[in-house]
Amino acid sequence: MAGEGDDVKLLGTVVSPFAVRVRMALHLKGVSYEDLEQDVFDKGDLLLASNPVRKKVPVLLHAGRPVCESLVIVEYVDEVWAGAAPLLPADPHGRAVARFWAAYVDDKVVTAMLGILRATTDEERAERLDAALAAVRPLEDAFAECSGGKAFFAGDSVGYLDLALGCHLLWFEALREMFGVMIIDAGRTPRLAAWAGRFLETETAKKAASPIKSIVEYAGKLRAIWAAIAAAAN
Numbered sequence: 001m002a003g004e005g006d007d008v009k010l011l012g013t014v015v016s017p018f019a020v021r022v023r024m025a026l027h028l029k030g031v032s033y034e035d036l037e038q039d040v041f042d043k044g045d046l047l048l049a050s051n052p053v054r055k056k057v058p059v060l061l062h063a064g065r066p067v068c069e070s071l072v073i074v075e076y077v078d079e080v081w082a083g084a085a086p087l088l089p090a091d092p093h094g095r096a097v098a099r100f101w102a103a104y105v106d107d108k109v110v111t112a113m114l115g116i117l118r119a120t121t122d123e124e125r126a127e128r129l130d131a132a133l134a135a136v137r138p139l140e141d142a143f144a145e146c147s148g149g150k151a152f153f154a155g156d157s158v159g160y161l162d163l164a165l166g167c168h169l170l171w172f173e174a175l176r177e178m179f180g181v182m183i184i185d186a187g188r189t190p191r192l193a194a195w196a197g198r199f200l201e202t203e204t205a206k207k208a209a210s211p212i213k214s215i216v217e218y219a220g221k222l223r224a225i226w227a228a229i230a231a232a233a234n
């Protein structure tokens, strides 16, 4: 098993889906690491020094050297611990497709999800939900293409694109608890809904999971901050 003797630290937060993505990759590779919980509302010197450009979590510190941006980190982990559980497809075209959809998830799906959280009225939230459903819809066909009829985007086991989308599933669940919205549901995107169920049952997803209660609390805090900013601007 990889990990013995490696100096690996993860600057993250319990609720960050991007940190969860990295935790899942490290778990799949069997890499031992130290979790360094950060306060993103009062950033510490280590985070600011490790990610001076974006000032965001997650940051992977490997032998003291920082690697930033969760998708970049997952690729780094895949390359450094190449012997165990490959995450990206072996062929260049498969890798390009997986990277395309992972970038799509962070660009379109995450933006749409945050739109739901930012909405201040029921009408606005309904519009934002429509936008989120439209953003998720193409992933239904992407799943069919990438999985080739198997259980996961990567085939028989979880891979890069599974982590890219799967890390957001608990946030979707938190939004369902908060507002009753379903971003992935069996009626609209049946393959994706079945995949989500399988993904959340994997040991990797369970090990890296953020408690929904903590996500709901954090999301409430974000909404309060946005409301205060909006009030100050008026």
Ligand SMILES: N[C@@H](CCC(=O)N[C@@H](CS)C(=O)NCC(=O)O)C(=O)O
Pocket: 015, 016, 017, 018, 040, 055, 056, 057, 058, 068, 069, 070, 071, 106
């Ligand atoms: N694209 C980044 C997104 C990271 C991100 O948005 N992190 C959030 C926590 S979930 C953060 O650090 N927020 C603090 C801030 O924006 O100041 C990645 O994939 O790592």
